[in-house]
Every structure is written in C-alpha cells, then in structure tokens.
Amino acid sequence: MKRLAKFLGKTLIIAAGLSALNATADVLQDIKKRDLIRIAVPQDFPPFGSIGTDLKPQGIDVDMANYIAKEMGVDIEIVPVTSANRIPYLQTKKVDLVISSLGKNPEREKAIDFSTPYAPFFLGVFGSKDESVSSIEELAGKTVGVTRGSVEDLELEKYAPKSVNVRRFEDNNTTLTAYLSGQVNLIATGNLVATEIATRQPKRAPESKFMLKDSPCYIGMAEGETALQAEVNRLIQKALANGDLNKISMKWLKAPLPKGFGV
Amino acid sequence: MIEFSNYDILRNLLFATQWTILLSLAAFIGGSSVALTLTALRLTRNKVVHSLIRGYVELFQGTPLLMQMFLCFFGLSMLGYEISAWGAAILSLTFFTSAFLVEIWRGCIDTLPKGQWEASRCLGMSFLQILRYIILPQAIRVAVAPTVGFSVQVIKGTALASVIGFVELTKVGTMLNNATFEPFKVFTLVAIIYFLLCYPLSLYSKVLEKKFNGSR
Amino acid sequence: MLHFADLLQYSDVFFSGLLTTVELTVLTTILGIAVGTSCASIRQYGNKTSQRVVSIYVELIRNTPFIVQLFFIFFGLPALGVRLSPWEASMIALTINLGAYSTEIIRAGLASISKGQIEAAKVLGLTFRQTLTRVIFIPAFEKIYPALVSQCIIVMLGSAVISQISVEDLTYAANLVQSRNFRAFESYLVTAALYLGLSILLRFAFNSIGKRLFVYREAP
Structure with a gap:
C-alpha cells in the first residue's frame, strides 16, 4: 500500500511537471509555427453560432473567428463546443481561443484570460x-x-x-x-x-x-498568454475602428453596435 | 432563416451514421485486440497477471463509460497528452470493449472441461499445440455468438461520444433538434437508424447461438 | 497539476448527487426486475400475441442507445402531450431499460425449469403458490442471479447519462463542480472513484441478498 502511494505520488509529480512545461509555451508562437489557429465556437447558440443545413457553424462568433485568423494570416480550425466544456477546452489546450459568446465573471477570470469585448449581450x-x-x-x-x-x-x-x-x-x-x-x-x-x-x-x-x-462577449484565452492577448486586443480595436465589427453586428443582429461600445 | 426539409434531416443523419459505424468499428477492433492480448496473458496462469487483469476489468466495468470518456478527453490533456474527441472516444471505447470481451472470452475458455488440457498434455502436446488444436477451435465456436451480441453494446456505447462533442449520430440528432425544434421526429429517426444498425447483429448473434448450442 | 482540495467545499454537492444516484438505482432495480419478471413470464407462458408484444418491446430497447431513449422520453413525448419531470423521465427510462434486459435474462432462467419439475411438484401435492415460488421462480432466479446482478450494475452506471436532462445525480455533481471551479480532471476522477465504490457496494449488497434468498438448499 505504501509503495503504491509512493508510486502514485511520483506519477503526480511527473504529471504536474509535464503540465507546467506545457504552460510555459507561447501560444502565439505556436500558432504562427503551425500556421493554424484553433478556435472554439458555439454551434447551438444563434445568432452567435448555429448550424446550417450542411451542419457547419455560422454566426457572429464564426465570423469573428474567421476575421482573427485572416488578420493573423494563418489557417483556421473551427472547433464546435458547448457552454459547459468551452473553458476545459481552453485549459487543456485543445483550442487557442474561445470565441463563444463568453461573458466575464470573477470565477472565470481566475481560470482564463479575456480580451476586450467584441459584441454586446x-x-x-x-x-x-x-x-x-x-x-x-x-x-x-x-x-x-x-x-x-x-x-x-x-x-x-x-x-x-x-x-x-x-x-x-x-x-x-x-x-x-x-x-x-x-x-x-x-x-x-x-x-x-x-x-x-x-x-x-x-x-x-x-x-x-x-x-x-x-454581459458583453469577450474572447477567452489561456492564462498568462500576454502576447496572444495583446494581438487579439489589437485586432478587435482595429475592427472596431474600421467598421468591420459593426458590419458583423449589422449582418447578424440587424443593428449597429451601441454607441461607445468597446471604448 | 434556415429551413430544414425532411430530406435535409435524413441526409445529415445518414451522413453522421457513417461516423457512428466508423467509431464502432475502430472501438471493436481496438477492444478485441486488447482483449485478445489480455486473454492470452491470462492463459499463463500467473497470479499477479491474473489479479492485474481482474483489476482492469473491475475498473472499466465498474465506472460509467461516460465518466471514462470525460477522463480520457479532459484528463489526458491535463497530464500533457493532446487528444481529440475522436481519439478520446476510441480510447475509452477500447477500454470499455476490452474489459467486457476479456470477461466473455474467459467464460468461453472456462466452459471447456479441464480434462481436455490434461488429456492433451498426456498425449505429449505442447502448451501452444493444445491451444492451437484443442482449446481455441472449440472456444472460438462458443465465443462467436456472445461477441457478436456484445458488438451491439459497442455501437450503442458510441452514442455517448456525443457528450464530449464527437459528431456522430446522436450528436447530429441533438444539433438538428435544436435547428428544427422537432424533437419527436428527430429522435424517432435517430432511434430507427440505431435499431437498423443493431438489430441485424442481435438477430445474427441469436442464430449463431442456436446453431452452436444445437450441434453440441 | 492536481488540486483535490478545491473539491472539498463541494462535498455536499457530491453527496447529494450520490444520494440521487443511489435512490434512482434502488427504485429502478426493484421496478425493472418486476417488469422483467412479468415480461419474462409472458414470453415463457403467455399466448402468441402477448409474446410478440413483449419481444418487440425487448428488441426495441436492446437495440437503441439509452441516451436516445432518454431524449425521446423527455423531449419527444411532450409533442404527444406527455410531460414528465427530469426525475420521472429518468426513472421511467431506466426502468424500461432494465426491464427489457432482465426479461431476456429471467426468461433464460424460466426456460431452464423443465416441465417435468412442475409436473413432479403437482404430483407431490404442492399448491400453485408453492410451485410458483419454490419450483419455478426461486430456482430460476438462482440460475441467472449473477447475470441479473451484472445487468443492474450496468444500468446503475448507465444512469450517468441522466445528468444530460438536468437530473442532479452524481455525474451532474461532477459537471456542476467542474463548471464552477474548472477542475475538470479532479472532479471526474473523484466521481469515477465514487461510481467504482458504488458498483462494488452494490455487488456486495446483491450477494448478501442472494445468500438469504437462496438458502433453501442448505436446509436439512
């Protein structure tokens, strides 16, 4: 029994080491290196993301995801998620960003980082x-x-x-x-x-x-990814300034963004 | 507004059925390979090996498949292994399938009278010879029916992969249900498709069982 | 990194989830075996039509996934005007499920009781009730008891799925805690261990019931 406990303890330490190792990697660099960004979107939450007759997601969040990928100049992999599992997806590095009508609250802020808001809610x-x-x-x-x-x-x-x-x-x-x-x-x-x-x-x-x-929507990313956070914020500000964000709002919400949004 | 015709619903469900079949096949092949290895190890009659296999079976038969999927999907990544929903589904279904198959096959080998081992040994046959010419041919005949029967459980087990987001028949069912708001129609169709996949196997397993029991 | 301590404050959530799972398991085991026994008796001794009805029920349930049955009962039936609470829907779905599987198992037990035994009981002057219990059901159940126990445990584990329609069972507790403190792995690991303990306990309980139920053989 004692030996088993010792063995388990060791496994945990190794496991902890492994995950710590993972956490130090810079996600933004990873994205550029593999020339692919993986973004979690909803597929059951119209108008943010819902499926078309071809079962592909579409909506504000999907357009936003495509915009970010295009601006970063990398390919995109859209990963449909549910509300309950979108944060574990991020924590376990199954995706780089969560654009899934994600609202901010203190519990979540402890677990992940947020961008500036991209849509009203x-x-x-x-x-x-x-x-x-x-x-x-x-x-x-x-x-x-x-x-x-x-x-x-x-x-x-x-x-x-x-x-x-x-x-x-x-x-x-x-x-x-x-x-x-x-x-x-x-x-x-x-x-x-x-x-x-x-x-x-x-x-x-x-x-x-x-x-x-x-509760406006934010883009979520793993904790401590400051480079990625800065880049995403820059792209949101850019879209806000040049009217791209407003276009998305007009397309899906049939209304312009509220005055002073995101400022 | 997107409108789903009945044709759209059926087309998408049938498309998703391919994934259910593929996942079932992968799980069955994975599960039976692991079970085969474990069954072979069991034949060595080593006490430690036996209790390890016993523990393996207890663990995977004693916890819900849904929990195993959650653990494979979120747990392994936590430990630093990247795994997709597809990978997690195959992995957990392999554990699940092998834990049951190894028990089923053990039963099949144990139904053969012990005297056969002893008699063959007296005839000077080696362990492998006994296995190859005496035990396996009989055990396989006994094992086919329950194994085919269990494959139905594997197909039904794949439905749980929908919960970790793998897009197969049940998942597409819930997605379509949300897009059409016609749960009665969608879930009836989903159930019918599963039935059409499983029933022939159940029937076949029964036929096999009758055949082998009759000839004994 | 694992933080099991983060789960401690949710121990009452886990505990009430565990209770719900146990409660539903006990209830559906009793009801499911009752359904199974009735249907098996019909399959074995009933007329052609009723036999056919029972086998359609058994095959339909055995050849479709439990989660689809559950969704059908909870979301599909309201379209026909039948509205059930999540708890009721789960209890019915679990009972129907165990009922179908145990029908097959119990029928095999009944089939193993030869006609000769029943005739012998008649000749020996046993009453109808005595024949039914001592010659037919108890020996039949003894034969298939291990298979029945395994099936009940399978249904208990399968009940993890009812969390999907908001029944607050053990899996629901795991998911709830996971959505509050984002400790998915720890939460699922603890829950898996609880289920394992539950299935071991259930097997133990069944075995001690079995020992009481089948003592008649040891009587002098």
Missing part, C-alpha cells in the same frame, strides 16, 4: 406569456431552465431566492429544447437567443421578463 429571464414574473424575487417557487456553467447560471445561483428550482442543462441545445418542448416555462439566457427563438418558433415566442446582467 444582455442576460435576462424569458418565458411564456402565462408566466407573470417581473423581478428576480418573483421567481420564488418557480422552475427556470439554464445552461450549466453559463454566466446566467452563476447569476441565478447568486441572486435568485433559494426556493427557485433551477434546472441546469449540459448545453444551450438542451436548454432551448427544454423550453420549446414545454419542460420548463422560464429560461435564463441572452436577449439575442430569445429573439432568435421567437423568429423560429413564434408559437412559443419567449417574452422578456426582466434583465439579469449586461
């Missing part, structure tokens, strides 16, 4: 017409569907009354399906997602009940 609680809720307190005793690990999930956990029955689903697909199939009558999600559902499924069009948080 408001979180709220939405639901069917017959649910009368107008504030977070009035959620008491009701059931709300939410995607596990999302900012709205953490907000609900922090501010909602204890008696709220929060049903957490693995990905946005499942959360939306739960709402549309009537398994939950209220969901916490982004304003744009709710609008998208309304256009797709007018019968179950979710009404806006109240706002949870102003």
Whole structure:
C-alpha cells in the first residue's frame, strides 16, 4: 500500500511537471509555427453560432473567428463546443481561443484570460406569456431552465431566492429544447437567443421578463498568454475602428453596435 | 432563416451514421485486440497477471463509460497528452470493449472441461499445440455468438461520444433538434437508424447461438 | 497539476448527487426486475400475441442507445402531450431499460425449469403458490442471479447519462463542480472513484441478498 502511494505520488509529480512545461509555451508562437489557429465556437447558440443545413457553424462568433485568423494570416480550425466544456477546452489546450459568446465573471477570470469585448449581450429571464414574473424575487417557487456553467447560471445561483428550482442543462441545445418542448416555462439566457427563438418558433415566442446582467462577449484565452492577448486586443480595436465589427453586428443582429461600445 | 426539409434531416443523419459505424468499428477492433492480448496473458496462469487483469476489468466495468470518456478527453490533456474527441472516444471505447470481451472470452475458455488440457498434455502436446488444436477451435465456436451480441453494446456505447462533442449520430440528432425544434421526429429517426444498425447483429448473434448450442 | 482540495467545499454537492444516484438505482432495480419478471413470464407462458408484444418491446430497447431513449422520453413525448419531470423521465427510462434486459435474462432462467419439475411438484401435492415460488421462480432466479446482478450494475452506471436532462445525480455533481471551479480532471476522477465504490457496494449488497434468498438448499 505504501509503495503504491509512493508510486502514485511520483506519477503526480511527473504529471504536474509535464503540465507546467506545457504552460510555459507561447501560444502565439505556436500558432504562427503551425500556421493554424484553433478556435472554439458555439454551434447551438444563434445568432452567435448555429448550424446550417450542411451542419457547419455560422454566426457572429464564426465570423469573428474567421476575421482573427485572416488578420493573423494563418489557417483556421473551427472547433464546435458547448457552454459547459468551452473553458476545459481552453485549459487543456485543445483550442487557442474561445470565441463563444463568453461573458466575464470573477470565477472565470481566475481560470482564463479575456480580451476586450467584441459584441454586446444582455442576460435576462424569458418565458411564456402565462408566466407573470417581473423581478428576480418573483421567481420564488418557480422552475427556470439554464445552461450549466453559463454566466446566467452563476447569476441565478447568486441572486435568485433559494426556493427557485433551477434546472441546469449540459448545453444551450438542451436548454432551448427544454423550453420549446414545454419542460420548463422560464429560461435564463441572452436577449439575442430569445429573439432568435421567437423568429423560429413564434408559437412559443419567449417574452422578456426582466434583465439579469449586461454581459458583453469577450474572447477567452489561456492564462498568462500576454502576447496572444495583446494581438487579439489589437485586432478587435482595429475592427472596431474600421467598421468591420459593426458590419458583423449589422449582418447578424440587424443593428449597429451601441454607441461607445468597446471604448 | 434556415429551413430544414425532411430530406435535409435524413441526409445529415445518414451522413453522421457513417461516423457512428466508423467509431464502432475502430472501438471493436481496438477492444478485441486488447482483449485478445489480455486473454492470452491470462492463459499463463500467473497470479499477479491474473489479479492485474481482474483489476482492469473491475475498473472499466465498474465506472460509467461516460465518466471514462470525460477522463480520457479532459484528463489526458491535463497530464500533457493532446487528444481529440475522436481519439478520446476510441480510447475509452477500447477500454470499455476490452474489459467486457476479456470477461466473455474467459467464460468461453472456462466452459471447456479441464480434462481436455490434461488429456492433451498426456498425449505429449505442447502448451501452444493444445491451444492451437484443442482449446481455441472449440472456444472460438462458443465465443462467436456472445461477441457478436456484445458488438451491439459497442455501437450503442458510441452514442455517448456525443457528450464530449464527437459528431456522430446522436450528436447530429441533438444539433438538428435544436435547428428544427422537432424533437419527436428527430429522435424517432435517430432511434430507427440505431435499431437498423443493431438489430441485424442481435438477430445474427441469436442464430449463431442456436446453431452452436444445437450441434453440441 | 492536481488540486483535490478545491473539491472539498463541494462535498455536499457530491453527496447529494450520490444520494440521487443511489435512490434512482434502488427504485429502478426493484421496478425493472418486476417488469422483467412479468415480461419474462409472458414470453415463457403467455399466448402468441402477448409474446410478440413483449419481444418487440425487448428488441426495441436492446437495440437503441439509452441516451436516445432518454431524449425521446423527455423531449419527444411532450409533442404527444406527455410531460414528465427530469426525475420521472429518468426513472421511467431506466426502468424500461432494465426491464427489457432482465426479461431476456429471467426468461433464460424460466426456460431452464423443465416441465417435468412442475409436473413432479403437482404430483407431490404442492399448491400453485408453492410451485410458483419454490419450483419455478426461486430456482430460476438462482440460475441467472449473477447475470441479473451484472445487468443492474450496468444500468446503475448507465444512469450517468441522466445528468444530460438536468437530473442532479452524481455525474451532474461532477459537471456542476467542474463548471464552477474548472477542475475538470479532479472532479471526474473523484466521481469515477465514487461510481467504482458504488458498483462494488452494490455487488456486495446483491450477494448478501442472494445468500438469504437462496438458502433453501442448505436446509436439512
């Protein structure tokens, strides 16, 4: 038993060494060296990323990913992820960047680094017409569907009354399906997602009940990658200045960026 | 707005079915190779080897396949090995498949009377000769039916790869469901495709079982 | 680098997840074996039509993945007006699943009881109930008990999937903790160990129940 413990201890030390070794590599250099950037995007979160009839993702996040790759002059590999696993993808170096309508919060800031914002986003609680809720307190005793690990999930956990029955689903697909199939009558999600559902499924069009948080989208990257962070920020500022970012907003949100966004 | 016709849904599901089949084949080949090696090692009758194999089987039969996939996918990268969803799915399905096959095959070899080993040894046959001419031909006949039967479990196991993001039949099902909001239609189709893949194998396994049991 | 200490503050999350998994396992084991026993009896002794219905049920379930069955019940059935809570949907899906597998297993046990035995019991003057329990079911179950135990454990492990429809089981706990502190590997490792412990415990429990159930042979 003692020997086993010793052996396990050794393995852990070696493993720790290996991962520490990994962490010191400069991702920006790696990207340039392999001439390829791997970017995580959502595929179940319209209008940020959803699939077309060819099953390829499309949306704001996908356009943003393509823009970054083009500006860096490298090839791109689009990696579809879910809300729950996008940060592990980054931590385990399966991708270089996460452009997946990622909101910022203190828990996440401990685990990864963020760029400046690239798209506006408001979180709220939405639901069917017959649910009368107008504030977070009035959620008491009701059931709300939410995607596990999302900012709205953490907000609900922090501010909602204890008696709220929060049903957490693995990905946005499942959360939306739960709402549309009537398994939950209220969901916490982004304003744009709710609008998208309304256009797709007018019968179950979710009404806006109240706002949870102003939570613009950031690009996520592994901790300590300052060179990469600087480069991504530079590209966002450039797109903001030359109107490219606004074009993306017009294309997918049918509205220009709010005044003063990202300044 | 993107509109999915029934044709689009079916076309995409069938396309994804290829990946389910490919993943099943890879897992089955990987799993049976590992199981074959372990079964061979078991024949050496070394106590340590036996208990190691026992532990291997306990470990992979005693934890959920879903957990094994999570661990292979996120765990290995944490330890410094790059692994794709495809690689993690194959790896964990190989563990899973081999842990069950090694048990199934052990059962098949154990059903043969011990006397056969002793009798062959008395006839002056070597260990390998006994294996080649006496044990394996009989064991394989017994093993075919449950092995084919287990392949159904492998195909169904590949559905869990959807959870770590590998795009196969179940994953495309959930993706299409989100794009069309027609869960009843989509999941019925998904279930039918799995059934069409698995049922012939189940049936074949039953036929084989009858055949070999009849002749004994 | 591994940080198991980061998991300590979530021990109650893991514990309540473990409880849910255990609760669902116990419930579905009892219900599933009941379904299996009834269906196996129909397969073995029922008329042609009912035999056919049972075999369609068994084949449908055995040849489709559990996760698809679960999604179908939870997301598909509301289209037909049947709305179940995640917990109810999981319990039904697990019961239906174990029911189908145990039907096959138990039927094999019933098939091993020869007609002669039943006739002998009649001749010896055993009542119908005595024949049913002592001559048919207990010996049949004894034969297939190990296979049945393995199947129950397989279903318990398969229940990890119900976390996908928001049931707060052990896997859900792992995913929740992982989404809060981003310690995916540690969280999954601990959970895998808990499942392993659970399956060992379950086997142990079944074996001690088995010893009680099948003692009649040792009677003088």
